[in-house]
Amino acid sequence: MPLLAFLLLTFLVPIGALLKRAVENPEVANALPRTAKALEEWQREEVPGAPAFAALAADLGALPDSADAGALARRLNSDVAGARSLVMGTYRALPLDAAPRPDEVKTRLLALDERWGEVRFWQAIAKNSSRWTPDYLLASVDLKRDARGEVERMPPDQRAFGRILLRTFEISAVVTLWCLALGYPLAYWLSTLPARRANVLMILVLVPFWTSILVRVAAWIVLLQSEGLVNHGLMAAGFIDRPLALLFNRLGVVIAMVHILLPFMILPLYSVMKSVPSTYVRAAVSLGSAPIAAFWRVYVPQTYPGIGAGTLLVFILSIGYYVTPALLGGADDQMLSYYIAHYTNVNINWGMACALGAVLLAATLVLYAVYRRVGKSELSLG
Amino acid sequence: MNPLLLRRLPRFPAYATPLDKLAWWALRATCVAVLVFLLLPILVIMPLSFSDSSFLVYPIEGWSLKWYENLFGSAEWVRAAKNSFIVAPAATVIATVLGTLAAVGLARTNFPFKGTLMSVLIAPMVVPIVVVGVSTYLFFANLGLADSYTALIIVHAALGAPFVLTTVLATLQGFDNNLVRASLSLGAHPVPTFFRVTLPVIAPGVISGALFAFATSFDEVVVTLFLAGPEQVTLPRQMFTGIRENITPTIAAVATLLIAFTTTLLLVLEWLRGRRR
Numbered sequence: 167m168p169l170l171a172f173l174l175l176t177f178l179v180p181i182g183a184l185l186k187r188a189v190e191n192p193e194v195a196n197a198l199p200r201t202a203k204a205l206e207e208w209q210r211e212e213v214p215g216a217p218a219f220a221a222l223a224a225d226l227g228a229l230p231d232s233a234d235a236g237a238l239a240r241r242l243n244s245d246v247a248g249a250r251s252l253v254m255g256t257y258r259a260l261p262l263d264a265a266p267r268p269d270e271v272k273t274r275l276l277a278l279d280e281r282w283g284e285v286r287f288w289q290a291i292a293k294n295s296s297r298w299t300p301d302y303l304l305a306s307v308d309l310k311r312d313a314r315g316e317v318e319r320m321p322p323d324q325r326a327f328g329r330i331l332l333r334t335f336e337i338s339a340v341v342t343l344w345c346l347a348l349g350y351p352l353a354y355w356l357s358t359l360p361a362r363r364a365n366v367l368m369i370l371v372l373v374p375f376w377t378s379i380l381v382r383v384a385a386w387i388v389l390l391q392s393e394g395l396v397n398h399g400l401m402a403a404g405f406i407d408r409p410l411a412l413l414f415n416r417l418g419v420v421i422a423m424v425h426i427l428l429p430f431m432i433l434p435l436y437s438v439m440k441s442v443p444s445t446y447v448r449a450a451v452s453l454g455s456a457p458i459a460a461f462w463r464v465y466v467p468q469t470y471p472g473i474g475a476g477t478l479l480v481f482i483l484s485i486g487y488y489v490t491p492a493l494l495g496g497a498d499d500q501m502l503s504y505y506i507a508h509y510t511n512v513n514i515n516w517g518m519a520c521a522l523g524a525v526l527l528a529a530t531l532v533l534y535a536v537y538r539r540v541g542k543s544e545l546s547l548g
Numbered sequence: 549m550n551p552l553l554l555r556r557l558p559r560f561p562a563y564a565t566p567l568d569k570l571a572w573w574a575l576r577a578t579c580v581a582v583l584v585f586l587l588l589p590i591l592v593i594m595p596l597s598f599s600d601s602s603f604l605v606y607p608i609e610g611w612s613l614k615w616y617e618n619l620f621g622s623a624e625w626v627r628a629a630k631n632s633f634i635v636a637p638a639a640t641v642i643a644t645v646l647g648t649l650a651a652v653g654l655a656r657t658n659f660p661f662k663g664t665l666m667s668v669l670i671a672p673m674v675v676p677i678v679v680v681g682v683s684t685y686l687f688f689a690n691l692g693l694a695d696s697y698t699a700l701i702i703v704h705a706a707l708g709a710p711f712v713l714t715t716v717l718a719t720l721q722g723f724d725n726n727l728v729r730a731s732l733s734l735g736a737h738p739v740p741t742f743f744r745v746t747l748p749v750i751a752p753g754v755i756s757g758a759l760f761a762f763a764t765s766f767d768e769v770v771v772t773l774f775l776a777g778p779e780q781v782t783l784p785r786q787m788f789t790g791i792r793e794n795i796t797p798t799i800a801a802v803a804t805l806l807i808a809f810t811t812t813l814l815l816v817l818e819w820l821r822g823r824r825r
Contacts, residue, residue: 170669172646176706177672177680180687184679187686348582355579367583369818374586376810378767380787381803385589387795388596393605395592428586457568486676488770493791503678503770510682510774520686523679534674538667 181527187520191299193241194291197234198225202295210292213285219272222291226253227260244515245290252281302521307331327505327522334501337419337491338484342431344424345480346473349431353472356432357439368436375429383493386422387413419495423484430483431476438472474540482533486526502526590807597800604797615797625802628786634697635782636765639704643761646705647712648754652746654713655720670710680707681774688775695777703771708761715760719753752820759817763810 195202200221208214229235235257242249259278275282294301304310308320308328319325352371356364374382389396392409400406412418442465450460488503502522509519596604600612619625650669654662672680680703688699727749731741747754769784776785783802790799 170650170665172642173669173672173706173709176684176702177675178668180683181675181679183687184683348578348585351575351578352582355575365818369814370583370587372814372818373807373811374590376763376814377590378784378787378803378806378810380767380769380784380791381593381806382589384787384791384795384799384803385593387791388593388604388800389589391604393603395606398606425586425589428582456565458571482674486678488678489788493788503676506678506682507770507773510685516686519682523676523682526676527679530674530676534667 184520185524185527187516189298189300189303189521190517191241191294191296191301193237194294195296197229197238198222198291198295200225201291205288205292205295208288208292210289211285213283214288216269216272218288219275219282220269223260223271223275226257229257232257241294242287242290245294246286248281249287249290252279252287255279256282299517302517303524305518306521306525330500330502330505331525333499334485337416337423337499337501338481338487340420341423341427341484342477342481344420345428345431346477348424349428349435349476350473353432353435353439356436357442371429371432374425379426379489382426383422383490386418386425386494390418390421413494414496416495416499419491419499422490422494423487426490427480427484430479434475434479435469435472438469438475442468471540475537478533478537478540482530482537485529485533593800594804594807597797597804599797602797604795604800615801618798619801622798624781625783625786625798628781628783631776631780632766632783635700635704635780636762638697638701639708639765640758640762642701642705643708643765644712644754644758647709647757647761648716648750650709651713651716651720652742655717655723656725669713672707673710677768677770681771684771685774694775695780697780700772700775700780700782703775704765704768705761707768707771708764711760711764712754712757715757716750716753719750723749756817756820759813759820763813766810 198221201218204218204221205214208218226235229238235254239250239253239257242253256275256279281287301310304317305320306327308325309317310320356367356371359367388394390412391397392411392413394412396412397406397409400410412421446468447457447460447465450464451457455463485501486503487501488507491499491501492504492507503526506519506522506526509515509522513519592606595608596606597615598611598613599608600610600614601608654666684699684703685694688694688696688703693699723746727745728741731745732738736744767784768782769788772780772782772785773788776782781789783806787799787802790796790802
């Protein structure tokens with residue numbers, strides 16, 4: 167199976183590496199092996215004794231170049247503000263001149279920077295000295311470990327990801343509902359038409375589906391801008407006096423996402439509806455049911471598989487959206503994917519990027535498993 | 549009343565109440581509105597690329613081809629187009645070969661965990677694209693292949709292969725395996741049999757799969773954002789930058805060309821689907 171081998175190499179291995187990276191914590195363990203050992207038995211209550219100071223000075227002095235010290239400083243700084251300057255300042259001052267005896271190192275380091283007398287910096291080192299950490303994953307659901315290693319909720323002002331996760335699901339749910347509301351009537355209508363006309367109209371659905379997402383995003387910017395056709399039309403019709411803000415906010419994101427994802431709703435609905443025989447509804451009507459009631463109680467239940475497949479598909483696709491919110495949304499409309507990209511490209515915090523990626527992946531895979539159950543079929547867009 | 553107009557009205561069954569008729573008209577109106585919603589953006593952006601104004605607004609006051617001149621004269625856009633036409637065909641070839649082989653192998657055999665294997669093989673269609681971008685970036689950067697065509701082509705091929713796999717599998721369901729048996733029993737070797745018996749029959753499926761794979765790569769921007777260096781900027785990537793900075797009629801011109809191109813692909817695909825049936 168060459169495809170399996172190929173996908174394994176180019177796809178599954180990288181994702182495995184991403185998951186591994188989400189729990190990896192190599193900086194402190196790599197840079198300060200002796201210190202980590204010296205702190206193993208430490209109770210994390212008060213400043214450790216002389217051996218730990220000696221080990222720290224030895225470790226920092228042995229770092230091959232300043233990039234390693236920089237990685238260490240950045241890692242510790244993300245736990246305790248101020249650790250960056252402390253580590254870098256100490257690193258530059260090393261090696262200590264006149265090579266002191268081990269028990270003198272403590273006084274010398276304290277003289278160099280008295281913050282080494284603060285227990286919180288030592289706690290940060292101890293907490294991060296193991297090679298694996300649940301911290302990133304905990305952080306992605308707004309939990310953290312305190313200095314002693316107990317799991318607790320983040321203080322309210324630092325809880326960010328729970329809100330982002332919630333927002334991601336909220337936007338996806340809104341988009342999915344709109345797709346269903348708009349897609350169901352169209353799919354139904356298409357399924358009642360003779361095959362020839364249905365195919366012609368289906369092409370009208372498929373043209374936007376095949377058009378590049380970026381083309382469509384650009385088109386929506388043109389339409390929704392304050393000088394755009396939508397605003398002009400509404401003003402000409404007298405509904406509004408001033409242009410509405412339709413871009414760079416939630417509304418713009420939802421409109422464009424519904425536009426992009428609507429065909430993914432219509433196609434599964436249409437394929438299910440085409441196989442629903444019209445005889446049941448006719449039977450219900452001939453038995454005295456009102457056509458609308460017959461539609462609602464006889465026809466709609468027969469399309470549940472299509473509704474299930476379509477909504478799940480649209481929801482799965484939309485929770486991973488990145489391009490549309492990034493180009494059409496404001497700061498408050500960005501979804502989880504944006505933050506994953508942000509932590510990769512801007513903050514260069516691989517651990518956090520990978521942990522958020524793992525959360526997104528997990529959510530997607532759970533939904534996909536449900537989709538397989540519901541649809542009992544492969545994804546097919548053909 | 550005009551008899552022509554009368555003929556276009558639906559003949560409602562006798563039992564239909566006014567409410568039912570209203571519902572029918574409401575359905576019809578909704579459907580037309582949804583179709584307009586789907587098509588409007590695409591129809592709106594095209595004429596603007598021929599406008600001589602540098603603002604993307606209606607009404608259009610004068611016509612001009614200068615944005616197209618601008619586009620073909622821009623080194624950045626030309627390079628982006630070149631890159632797209634390097635990466636997408638290369639990725640398509642890899643995806644098509646691997647996807648077709650896998651489909652032929654899977655269609656013929658039955659074994660435990662076939663369902664699981666299928667899920668793994670089509671995983672690239674489901675995994676969020678940002679996760680693919682970050683993980684492949686990590687992976688290929690470690691191999692020293694970040695900012696290379698190789699990495700970009702390989703990942704795009706991985707994204708496109710599942711489309712080939714599913715379309716070819718669908719075509720193979722209607723394939724009569726007796727043809728292969730006849731060929732083999734008459735002494736032909738399996739490999740020529742594949743090329744001269746199986747492949748011609750399933751060709752429409754293979755080609756539609758290839759078109760899907762091509763479109764996937766051709767429209768891919770997120771992985772490209774992570775994996776491509778300045779030398780590998782593709783058309784969607786260049787559009788991303790353009791839209792983010794300042795949307796100009798040049799972008800409308802690119803958009804128009806892309807719409808024409810993908811619509812052609814779609815029509816070819818539809819024609820093939822007609823032949824497959």
